[in-house]
Amino acid sequence: MHELVSVIIPVYNGEKYIIQTLESVLNQTYHNLEIIIINDGSTDNTLKLLETVKSEIITIINQENKGVSHAKQVGLNNAKGHFIQYLDADDLLSLDKIEVQVNALKQHPNSIAVCSTIHFFDHENHLNNVPSEYEDKFLYSTDSPVDFLINLYGGNRNGGSMIQPNAFLTPISIINKMGGWDISISPCPDEDGEYFCRAILASEGIVYTSNTYNYYRKFLKKNSLSALKDRPATERLFKSILLKKEHLFKHKQTEQAKYAIAQQLISLAVETYPKYTSLSENIIEEINKIGTYSFLPISGGPMIQKLSKFIGWRLARKIQYKINKK
Structure with missing residues (x-):
């Protein structure tokens, strides 16, 4: 058949x-x-x-x-x-x-x-x-x-x-x-x-x-x-990750499961800073509820990644954001 x-x-x-x-x-x-x-x-x-x-x-x-x-x-x-x-x-x-x-x-x-x-x-x-x-x-x-x-x-x-x-x-x-x-x-x-x-x-x-x-x-x-970058779309993306967390955690809450969701939230927290600072901080609050995780190197060339190690990801992102706006 x-x-x-x-x-x-x-x-x-x-x-x-x-x-x-x-x-x-x-x-x-x-x-x-x-x-x-x-x-x-x-x-x-x-x-x-x-x-x-x-x-x-x-x-x-x-x-x-x-x-x-x-x-x-x-x-x-x-x-x-x-x-x-x-x-x-x-x-x-x-x-x-x-x-x-x-x-x-x-x-x-x-x-x-x-x-x-x-x-x-x-x-x-x-x-x-x-x-x-x-x-x-x-x-x-x-x-x-x-x-x-x-x-x-x-x-x-x-x-x-x-x-x-x-x-x-x-x-x-x-x-x-x-x-x-x-x-x-x-x-x-x-x-x-x-x-x-x-x-x-x-x-x-x-x-x-x-x-x-x-x-x-x-x-x-x-x-x-996928090119949507405005605040409403970003907020909906945040909601989507939280929904995936809810779906996944109903089945497993192992350290691997927590890390998987945390990494998606970390990427979004970094990406939204400093353009949407309050949203980025809300995302970080959700990350802290899951566990304590180190932030990954921010996207960009070797120089900006090295900067983030010495001056922190927030300040590095501010510099990157200003450069990109120019």
Whole structure:
């Protein structure tokens, strides 16, 4: 039996890439698909282009611009599939990605499948690139999803990493168990992270499917959600990390789990100082509730990192902030 897979694609002003993205789904070796496209208030030619694609498996939902998490939830509400595949409107999947992951999940019910991600710049041919060796160190099959998450977050003092959400294939049974998208933290750079934190913890394991890929398009000029740096977005990011702490600590409160969350908060505390000093101090209060941790070297060149060791991270950040403003 070939279970239905729902591919959910939110799109906002995606005229440049949406057809290529769609082709990477329509040409999948797995054929029992429905494609749900949520046109999130696009003002360009996205809708006109979508209407030129003739396929019975495509459903287009138009709505006012409400943000990517809201759009994904609308897609989820309309999905009929046994498995859910999210896909950004400018990204691609290897043509066997869904088939390989469906077959893997048939062998491991109640698990989540994940594959490697190949990053490529807008001007590059995605087929010429390879996955990041560093990121791949964090991808493996396991029947301990909580430990997988702690390792991913850097709890084993390994630096930590991230998984681009298109790399996952998730059974609808897990999503029904863990709940939908948290619109209260949208938009922020970590709404996917909070969602898949819950998904991983609601699963019984992770299945890593090697040699099949998610292709993530990068841009030389950042214009994506991850570039959000204003105070409201930063406050929502703070809330997202606290939610992940709550989810994770329900399962484990080992020193590794505490360190994993503390490192995310430390990075945010440093990044927000001195632009949002009061917010940075609030974040530090939360860090102190978890434990006592040394702050990591601040981002930047060797000189600013050396400065932070001698004059402290706060003063070093003030200097860095003034230099960047100039």
